[in-house]
């Protein structure tokens with residue numbers, strides 16, 4: 008034996024390696040990539056855990072690239088999405104959820120500031136089929152982006168003079184500054200999308216005519232027609248409809264004046280409008296909504312559908328919200344409204360099992376007002392799509408991909424479906440429709456949308472995490488808010504990276520080394536390269552005895568013991 | 573020429589006894605992971621293929637110690653599980669030189685090895701290791717002598733609180749009220765009648781430069797303590813609390829959880845002594861009731877027999893012992909500390925947060 012032991016030398020391999028203790032095993036550990044709750048909740052389909060992991064690795068650009076492989080508009084969604092991801096975040100059960108939307112916004116802003124090119128964009132190939140996208144809202148832009156990345160030549164046909172849909176025409180600047188919006192949209196278009204403005208379907212062209220040039224069509228036309236509103240047949244003569252007022256405000260800062268305003272409805276339009284009215288000097292702004300406010304007594308599907316932060320800010324600014332109520336009578340003086348009679352109600356399961364609105368007798372009360380503004384939602388404008396509506400209000404799609412009955416090459420996504428309602432949902436629809444169009448045109452199967460199994464809070468080993476408060480977010484105080492100053496401030500740089508480190512990495516490897524450190528049998532092997540499952544760890548089944556320590560001690564629930572095959 | 577003769581003789585003996593030499597040639601069936609195995613970013617002192625039970629705390633403790641201390645070390649090992657499961661003839665799971673002589677003399681052998689290395693001008697550190705039986709009881713005299721003669725040796729005791737290798741007999745380290753085959757719970761007694769020997773204080777009384785307790789539940793802390801002990805010129809001692817799924821009666825998957833609970837309830841205090849004085853403890857952020865630790869182990873099952881009035885009494889006794897430890901060593905932490913029981917095992921992407 009000539010081997011010399013020095014601090015840099017290794018001894019000869021141990022002969023016990025000839026004894027394969029793996030044969031003792033009855034259970035074996037396997038890596039199991041589960042669906043983190045944030046991912047499961049994101050309407051855009053983002054895997055936040057995946058991009059947070061890149062930030063944790065200090066690779067901010069790779070984080071953005073991972074993100075925009077799914078959602079091309081993080082600077083926008085980071086500002087306007089109601090972030091159901093944060094409501095679902097497992098970390099919320101330990102202290103506070105990860106500030107996902109703030110970090111998403113940071114990545115988007117970094118990409119704009121540094122002009123990072125979108126990843127995986129092929130050069131335009133003039134032999135590939137052309138696809139028409141109608142409507143340049145978030146749904147249409149997302150479909151066009153994903154189709155371009157799949158190698159199709161895409162033209163967007165948009166009725167208005169600018170791209171952006173409601174992002175541009177309705178969402179107030181205090182929430183979505185226009186320089187950010189314009190920068191992100193123009194960067195998306197620059198991947199090679201042909202945008203043709205002032206092209207209204209039904210007026211300037213028909214769907215049938217597109218067939219000559221385009222192999223498939225995506226409809227991202229949103230909902231442009233206000234629902235009819237009246238109370239027992241009565242309509243005030245000077246009726247202003249909410250979305251119309253908002254669009255006027257966003258376009259040229261005009262807003263009718265009134266001392267006391269009642270807004271009827273729920274959702275972002277209603278809350279945005281209330282806040283602007285209040286800021287423009289209305290003494291009393293009252294929102295009457297059939298939905299409930301977030302709280303223990305309100306079922307999740309009954310909560311006022313608005314970005315949570317916006318609700319808080321509206322209350323902070325003095326908007327009065329009357330939940331679980333509706334207007335049952337207008338008190339008119341001539342053709343002018345001077346008050347409304349409200350009644351309490353709740354959505355309760357009726358005989359059919361479906362929820363019905365039940366008004367409670369004896370709860371009627373009167374509110375004096377100078378103006379009533381309905382914000383009860385919009386439906387699809389039938390112009391150009393009447394055949395596809397089948398007499399309904401929406402373009403009802405068969406599945407998440409946006410397939411329409413009887414029209415194999417026409418797809419729909421976003422608000423026009425009638426079952427969406429957020430920017431991120433429209434973006435998610437655009438991505439799935441692009442996949443479906445690709446599968447239709449290349450005659451390949453649709454992607455499998457079966458989710459990975461979820462990972463609940465109880466599936467984590469919390470011993471390995473420390474409590475740490477969520478990053479504070481700067482905010483303009485109510486008295487300093489203006490018409491266009493963005494209210495929520497940025498989380499950036501070191502603070503953002505530290506916030507990303509709060510992520511548990513639910514259901515995916517955190518590369519924490521626990522399994523490698525704690526295996527009594529040295530049967531977890533760490534690799535420099537990524538293993539096939541994306542982690543850096545392999546089980547050496549020649550020696551693993553199946554004790555289960557690694558599975559118990561994996562902080563993120565990434566290891567599961569299964570019966571030995 | 574004698575060399576060839578010896579080899580032939582060895583071969584004959586092996587055939588006679590049905591034991592062939594391990595085949596280390598390239599033709600021997602390689603493990604598919606051998607390549608990455610040899611490129612692991614840490615030294616491996618204790619290899620796979622050892623025959624410890626599933627989830628053995630002692631195997632984990634020894635792996636952590638040898639990989640932290642190695643490769644420039646030599647081991648002297650007492651008889652016991654660790655010796656038996658790592659070196660079944662003709663195999664060895666060690667990647668460092670290893671000597672096994674007797675149950676009672678690991679420290680004496682280590683003293684000799686150290687003296688010999690010193691005489692040859694070598695700096696290789698000697699580590700003696702043994703179970704609690706080999707340390708608290710039968711090897712204690714040799715250990716005390718080694719400390720007193722001031723040999724430059726690290727002695728590591730893998731404390732699984734009974735003579736496990738021969739079938740779970742009680743030792744001086746077995747905790748009060750634990751049931752073993754020689755302190756069975758029953759009509760007469762509620763498990764072990766006597767108390768766990770306070771060995772660490774006895775070691776400390778030898779005025780050694782460093783003596784500490786550790787636990788496999790806190791590998792970062794084990795490594796730090798091993799490095800600390802290795803750095804000292806002179807006798808040092810480490811007791812590592814090492815659950816034994818077989819002897820304690822728990823699922824091997826819970827080894828770390830149980831070891832952690834032992835520390836968090838106060839029954840196994842994490843203390844460091846230098847020259848007989850306590851210099852540092854691991855504060856418990858949020859002390860757990862001892863029952864949380866006891867109820868997951870069969871060796872304490874009799875303490876949860878509602879019909880036996882002694883059960884409650886013994887549970888209270890163990891709680892009082894834990895409280896005594898907490899008070900004695902001032903283990904109740906104030907606020908959150910990165911070095912306390914909750915802070916120490918914190919991880920982030922890339923490994924443990926604590927780098928010491």
Ligand SMILES: Cc1cc2nc3c(=O)[nH]c(=O)nc-3n(C[C@H](O)[C@H](O)[C@H](O)COP(=O)(O)OP(=O)(O)OC[C@H]3O[C@@H](n4cnc5c(N)ncnc54)[C@H](O)[C@@H]3O)c2cc1C
Nearest residue numbers: 087142144145146166172173208229275421422428429430
């Ligand atoms: C005031 C307000 C605030 C909101 N706030 C939020 C929020 O904070 N967070 C959130 O997630 N969501 C919010 N929403 C909802 C969100 O804006 C929509 O869900 C989202 O914009 C839907 O995207 P889309 O692409 O489906 O449709 P749209 O954004 O409506 O875009 C449709 C596009 O199609 C064009 N188009 C329509 N018809 C035709 C035609 N016939 N021919 C050619 N082009 C046509 C339109 O001009 C438009 O550009 C808000 C909505 C409003 C009204």
Ligand SMILES: Cc1ncc(C[n+]2csc(CCOP(=O)(O)OP(=O)(O)O)c2C)c(N)n1
Nearest residue numbers: 651652653675703704705706734735736737
């Ligand atoms: C002098 C002597 N007495 C008894 C034995 C039998 N024997 C071998 S190992 C062992 C128990 C070892 O217990 P411990 O030191 O606690 O180590 P463990 O196996 O628990 O790790 C005993 C009693 C022996 N080998 N030598």
Ligand code: SF4
Nearest residue numbers: 049084088090092431
């Ligand atoms: S799009 Fe919305 S739900 Fe998805 S990650 Fe961003 S904030 Fe969260």
Ligand code: SF4
Nearest residue numbers: 045096097510511513
């Ligand atoms: S902790 Fe991270 S992975 Fe888990 S739900 Fe929250 S953001 Fe997603």
Ligand code: SF4
Nearest residue numbers: 526551552554555557
């Ligand atoms: S800790 Fe090691 S031996 Fe135990 S199941 Fe995991 S890999 Fe196998």
Ligand code: SF4
Nearest residue numbers: 516517519520522561
């Ligand atoms: S224990 Fe840590 S390193 Fe091992 S699989 Fe789980 S997260 Fe990854």
Ligand SMILES: [Mg+2]
Nearest residue numbers: 703704734736
């Ligand atoms: Mg023992």
